[in-house]
Amino acid sequence: MIELERANIQFTDFHVRNITLSIQSGEFFMLLGPTGAGKTVILEAIAGLIPMTEGRIIVNQRDVTHLPPEQRGIGIVYQDYALFPHLSVWKNILYGLRYYHRNEQESSAWIEWLVEELGIQTILHRTPTNLSGGEKQRVALARALAVHPSVLLLDEPLSALDQNFREGIRDLLKKLHQDLQITFLMVTHDFSEALFLGERMAILNHGQLEQVGTVAEVFYQPTNPFVAEFVGMKNVFPAKFHGQKAVLPTLELQLAELPPENSQYIGIRSEDIVLNPENPPASSGNLLEGKLVEISHRGVYHQVSVQVGEALFTTFLPGSTVFAMQLAPASTVHLSIKPSAIHVF
Numbered sequence: 001m002i003e004l005e006r007a008n009i010q011f012t013d014f015h016v017r018n019i020t021l022s023i024q025s026g027e028f029f030m031l032l033g034p035t036g037a038g039k040t041v042i043l044e045a046i047a048g049l050i051p052m053t054e055g056r057i058i059v060n061q062r063d064v065t066h067l068p069p070e071q072r073g074i075g076i077v078y079q080d081y082a083l084f085p086h087l088s089v090w091k092n093i094l095y096g097l098r099y100y101h102r103n104e105q106e107s108s109a110w111i112e113w114l115v116e117e118l119g120i121q122t123i124l125h126r127t128p129t130n131l132s133g134g135e136k137q138r139v140a141l142a143r144a145l146a147v148h149p150s151v152l153l154l155d156e157p158l159s160a161l162d163q164n165f166r167e168g169i170r171d172l173l174k175k176l177h178q179d180l181q182i183t184f185l186m187v188t189h190d191f192s193e194a195l196f197l198g199e200r201m202a203i204l205n206h207g208q209l210e211q212v213g214t215v216a217e218v219f220y221q222p223t224n225p226f227v228a229e230f231v232g233m234k235n236v237f238p239a240k241f242h243g244q245k246a247v248l249p250t251l252e253l254q255l256a257e258l259p260p261e262n263s264q265y266i267g268i269r270s271e272d273i274v275l276n277p278e279n280p281p282a283s284s285g286n287l288l289e290g291k292l293v294e295i296s297h298r299g300v301y302h303q304v305s306v307q308v309g310e311a312l313f314t315t316f317l318p319g320s321t322v323f324a325m326q327l328a329p330a331s332t333v334h335l336s337i338k339p340s341a342i343h344v345f
């Protein structure tokens, strides 16, 4: 369990502000945010590598705020592996143990288990220099876990890996977490990693928490425009609300239920907007007629922008559908949006 209580870290040009966060024992928690949001700073403060200006850090009911890193029971893994290039893989793994006075037999059984679990039996004698990225990250995981931490911190552990290694390490992280049942706190930029691995997540921006919740809550029910945009909700509009309707300058949308008081925005995920060349049946929810503005290729999917009055809607379509519908800029198209797909915040 990791608890941050009003954590403040003040640098000359950057301030982590009043972070209060509780990460449960055995949870796989994700920390997301744009570049420079303070994710690494928070991880390093928990590990004891950066001092806090104010606040407390509690790990498993123990106040570790003023303890040195080796007394916190925390392992940390970096994006760039941070292995010692002149030491063999085996010596890298054992490196941290010098600070711990553990029973030797118990330690060697543990290391043996780790080496097998991480599939690195055959590279123990090699130095990290000529290992693949995937192998290096397995060694870095073994080194961080060798000291039997109760918490594992992971700073973008998949970002430096090629796609084919990335999936292997991602699956391995999931298995390690299930097998070890210790708390994992992982920083990532990548929402698909968060969805695959995370149970809960926090979104950080400019050193402050924007939202904390389950992965699904944050993804489908962002609480402000920043988080909405961050999780890829492309259709966010300021709105007024009359009863069960959202009123935009030039259109009205039926909602599935009465909006909470003081709501200011609606948000619709692109994949929830259905585009039809013809007018769809009235049962399809809110029906809008608009002009296709742009089609841009995004790999398998095409992003299609449609102007409806003053609002520009974005939807995604498979390339084959764009081709089959013969969609082109300036064509008149119809959008249908189910009331239940309109998120209000």
Ligand SMILES: Nc1ncnc2c1ncn2[C@@H]1O[C@H](COP(=O)(O)OP(=O)(O)OP(=O)(O)O)[C@@H](O)[C@H]1O
Binding pocket: 011, 012, 013, 014, 033, 034, 035, 036, 037, 038, 039, 040, 041, 042
């Ligand atoms: N030791 C330090 N002294 C002064 N400023 C620092 C220090 N460490 C980090 N910073 C600043 O704190 C801010 C947040 O940095 P941090 O590395 O935590 O961002 P991040 O969210 O991890 O970004 P990225 O996703 O790019 O890794 C940056 O402006 C950085 O320059």
